[in-house]
Amino acid sequence: MGRFKITPSIAVVLVLVLLVSLAAMRYDGFLGTYNVQSVLRYISMFSLVALGMCFVIMTGGIDLSVGSVAAMCSVISALLSPYGLAPGLVGGVAAGCLAGVVNGILITQLRILPFIATLATMLAASGSGLLLAKNQSVSVSYDTYFTQLGQGDLFSFVRPEWVDADGVGLFGSILGFVLSFPTPAWIAIVAYVVGGVVISHTSFGRHVLAVGGGTEASRLMGLPVDRTIFSVYIISGTLAGLAGVILAAQFGAGQPIEGIGWELFAIASVVVGGTLLSGGKGSVVGTLAGALLLGVIFTILNFENGMGWISLSAYWQSVVRGVFLLVVVILQSRLARQDSDRMKAT
Amino acid sequence: MSDLVSIFRRYGVLIALVLLILLNFAITPHFATMQTLSVNLTQVCTIVIVGVGMTLVIATGGIDLSVGALMAIAGAMSPMFFTGQLIAIPNIYVGIALGIVIPIIIASLFGLFNGWLITRFSIQPIVATLVLFIAGRGIAQVSTNGDLQVFKVPEFQSIAIGRVLGVPFQVWIMVVVVGIAAFVLRRTVFGRQLLAVGGNEAAARLSGISVKRVKLIVYTVSGFCSAIAGLIVIAMNSAADANLIGLGMELDAIAAVAVGGTLLNGGRATIIGTLLGALIIQLVRYTLLANGVPDAAALVVKAGLIVLAVWLQRQERV
Numbered sequence: 059m060g061r062f063k064i065t066p067s068i069a070v071v072l073v074l075v076l077l078v079s080l081a082a083m084r085y086d087g088f089l090g091t092y093n094v095q096s097v098l099r100y101i102s103m104f105s106l107v108a109l110g111m112c113f114v115i116m117t118g119g120i121d122l123s124v125g126s127v128a129a130m131c132s133v134i135s136a137l138l139s140p141y142g143l144a145p146g147l148v149g150g151v152a153a154g155c156l157a158g159v160v161n162g163i164l165i166t167q168l169r170i171l172p173f174i175a176t177l178a179t180m181l182a183a184s185g186s187g188l189l190l191a192k193n194q195s196v197s198v199s200y201d202t203y204f205t206q207l208g209q210g211d212l213f214s215f216v217r218p219e220w221v222d223a224d225g226v227g228l229f230g231s232i233l234g235f236v237l238s239f240p241t242p243a244w245i246a247i248v249a250y251v252v253g254g255v256v257i258s259h260t261s262f263g264r265h266v267l268a269v270g271g272g273t274e275a276s277r278l279m280g281l282p283v284d285r286t287i288f289s290v291y292i293i294s295g296t297l298a299g300l301a302g303v304i305l306a307a308q309f310g311a312g313q314p315i316e317g318i319g320w321e322l323f324a325i326a327s328v329v330v331g332g333t334l335l336s337g338g339k340g341s342v343v344g345t346l347a348g349a350l351l352l353g354v355i356f357t358i359l360n361f362e363n364g365m366g367w368i369s370l371s372a373y374w375q376s377v378v379r380g381v382f383l384l385v386v387v388i389l390q391s392r393l394a395r396q397d398s399d400r401m402k403a404t
Numbered sequence: 405m406s407d408l409v410s411i412f413r414r415y416g417v418l419i420a421l422v423l424l425i426l427l428n429f430a431i432t433p434h435f436a437t438m439q440t441l442s443v444n445l446t447q448v449c450t451i452v453i454v455g456v457g458m459t460l461v462i463a464t465g466g467i468d469l470s471v472g473a474l475m476a477i478a479g480a481m482s483p484m485f486f487t488g489q490l491i492a493i494p495n496i497y498v499g500i501a502l503g504i505v506i507p508i509i510i511a512s513l514f515g516l517f518n519g520w521l522i523t524r525f526s527i528q529p530i531v532a533t534l535v536l537f538i539a540g541r542g543i544a545q546v547s548t549n550g551d552l553q554v555f556k557v558p559e560f561q562s563i564a565i566g567r568v569l570g571v572p573f574q575v576w577i578m579v580v581v582v583g584i585a586a587f588v589l590r591r592t593v594f595g596r597q598l599l600a601v602g603g604n605e606a607a608a609r610l611s612g613i614s615v616k617r618v619k620l621i622v623y624t625v626s627g628f629c630s631a632i633a634g635l636i637v638i639a640m641n642s643a644a645d646a647n648l649i650g651l652g653m654e655l656d657a658i659a660a661v662a663v664g665g666t667l668l669n670g671g672r673a674t675i676i677g678t679l680l681g682a683l684i685i686q687l688v689r690y691t692l693l694a695n696g697v698p699d700a701a702a703l704v705v706k707a708g709l710i711v712l713a714v715w716l717q718r719q720e721r722v
Contacts, residue, residue, distance in 0.1 A: 120530070170714050171668055173467075173530075177655060178707040185703030193700065318652070322469070322534055335528050373545035380539020384521075387532070391525040 066332030066390055067344030074347045077354060085361040091238045093357065099208070099308060101353035102242035103128070103301040105346055107320055108327040109246075109253050110294030112345040115328050116257075117290050118270040118337025119165070119172035123179035124298040125320030127157040129313060130187035131302030133196055136312025140199040147207065147303055154299015155292055157183055162288035176291075180321070187314040196312035208308025210241040242304045249297065254342040266290060270337025326379065327352055330386045352379055416716065417665055417680045424687050432694045440690075442572060446564075446640070448686040449574045450475075450633040454653055455660040455678040456585045457626030462661055463589070464619055465602040465670030466522065466529035468626045471657055473540025474514055475634035475650030478507035480544040482635055483553045483644050486560050500560045508631040514540065515627020519620040533623075537654070544646035553644045564639035574636045581629065586675040598622065602670025659685060659706065663713040685709065 082088045107124045114121045135150030157179055164175035198204055257263035265286045268276045277283045306312045329335060330351060331344030356375045428435045454471050461468045485503035486496065493499035514536060521532040566573040589595040600608040601618050609615050638644040664681030666673045685706060692702045
């Protein structure tokens with residue numbers, strides 16, 4: 059008893075650390091500022107969406123609308139960007155929140171299965187995005203600070219010069235490394251810290267897991283089941299909206315047709331991170347590791363191509379991701395079976 | 405009064421379709437032409453064929469997200485055979501036969517693989533088929549290097565655009581697929597077993613049904629149907645583009661099944677309903693487009709339609 063047990067979430071964090079260390083040894087510049095920045099800039103959008111999906115899945119639901127909600131919100135924030143950073147940010151996030159409210163109403167009031175309800179919202183959001191954008195991408199205003207949300211580096215101004223010198227020691231290099239993170243990465247980090255605290259230290263977090271573990275039992279215990287479910291879809295929609303704002307700011311345009319397949323990428327991240335799709339169990343840290351892992355695979359393929367030993371087209375990344383997901387779900391089903399065997403034995 | 409209600413319950417989808425057609429006669433110009441019929445039917449064909457496989461999967465309480473990716477695999481693979489890229493072919497008909505049969509077998513095997521993951525490891529269907537959703541299109545893209553393969557082989561293309569009795573051949577394929585599936589679901593032991601598995605898996609197992617076998621078969625059939633749809637798409641376009649074949653098809657097929665009145669938790673299914681559901685979605689879109697509403701707005705209407713159909717379905721059960 060008290061033995062340290064390797065849960066799927068810890069395992070995925072270990073795999074991530076291992077993979078990144080191996081890559082850092084094998085490829086020059088893998089942990090260089092340029093590569094880290096470009097990888098983080100891109101992955102932070104996905105990890106925000108994955109965080110929302112993690113909350114939804116922990117209640118036993120699913121949210122297929124996140125990709126097109128993000129696309130719609132990128133259009134809305136791009137349209138609002140001439141008025142400044144705040145209107146663009148607030149407008150995009152509010153639109154995402156509204157999509158979450160629609161999902162919540164469909165699921166808790168009309169009692170439509172999450173899968174179908176969010177499928178409908180996905181179509182509606184995609185259509186609304188295209189209508190607002192008049193079927194083309196909407197360029198954002200460069201006169202305001204709006205693009206800083208995607209292209210800026212929040213703490214680069216406090217980054218001291220000396221960390222770039224040779225022989226600054228471990229502390230210096232880590233400081234320089236962390237302070238060079240791009241703004242979207244900081245947004246994602248804050249979101250994950252808040253998400254992690256909410257799940258493990260608030261009554262709402264307990265409710266989320268309880269509802270996922272057994273909706274009927276939670277209802278009988280007097281937990282606010284509907285309110286909890288409603289809230290997770292609002293969280294998911296809001297985070298998708300935030301991802302959409304970052305998307306617009308980063309690429310300088312609201313993209314009504316971006317976001318296709320994001321929902322499934324997010325689901326894959328959550329599953330790889332060790333959260334059960336049946337709900338009731340889950341890990342915010344694992345989800346972040348899952349999203350990073352799936353994103354890093356792409357970068358590693360790029361670097362491997364750069365070494366010249368092999369030449370794999372970009373199309374291989376989806377094959378590798380799929381195989382990766384396959385291995386993870388098979389291992390997870392093994393672990394789940396061992397757990398249930400152990401429970402039977404006692 | 406109660407008779408009226410029960411008639412509406414049974415034939416609601418059909419009544420909606422008839423009303424929609426009547427509405428179109430009234431407001432849409434040039435609606436009552438052969439060309440309109442032909443356009444609508446060819447647009448709906450692949451969705452119905454994939455939807456048939458999806459209906460069977462959903463009837464067992466599952467879901468298949470990989471259908472679009474399997475369409476891409478079959479569609480991207482086929483031209484390699486009948487254009488003689490892969491192996492030299494003695495004559496064009498052998499090439500076409502190989503180009504039809506081998507992609508269908510491969511996609512069916514991928515479907516079987518989905519079923520194997522679900523039955524062997526008890527992985528939830530949505531996750532198990534997510535694997536091929538992600539990897540499948542990649543496989544198709546890798547095998548063609550992502551290039552567009554253009555071809556001009558009228559003998560092959562006749563599976564989509566050839567006409568029999570004035571009706572495009574793909575419509576006949578659709579009719580046959582729908583007919584066989586409807587017969588199997590209604591009249592055979594396997595059909596009853598399939599619904600039993602979806603209704604209550606534990607009870608089905610206790611009554612001696614091989615749940616595993618039923619599931620393996622439905623996912624294989626879903627792969628088979630996807631392959632046929634993939635072949636029709638490339639024959640229609642006279643080009644195969646691994647990036648685009650069947651993109652988003654999983655959602656269209658699920659929408660058709662939902663609107664058609666198949667219970668999404670499994671246990672009750674209607675193949676004819678899926679056909680009608682796909683027709684309604686297509687016709688609504690056509691009505692809006694023909695009357696000058698932009699395509700994006702049609703998406704929003706489609707969303708409303710799905711919600712309405714599923715909500716009505718819920719009311720019946722209460």
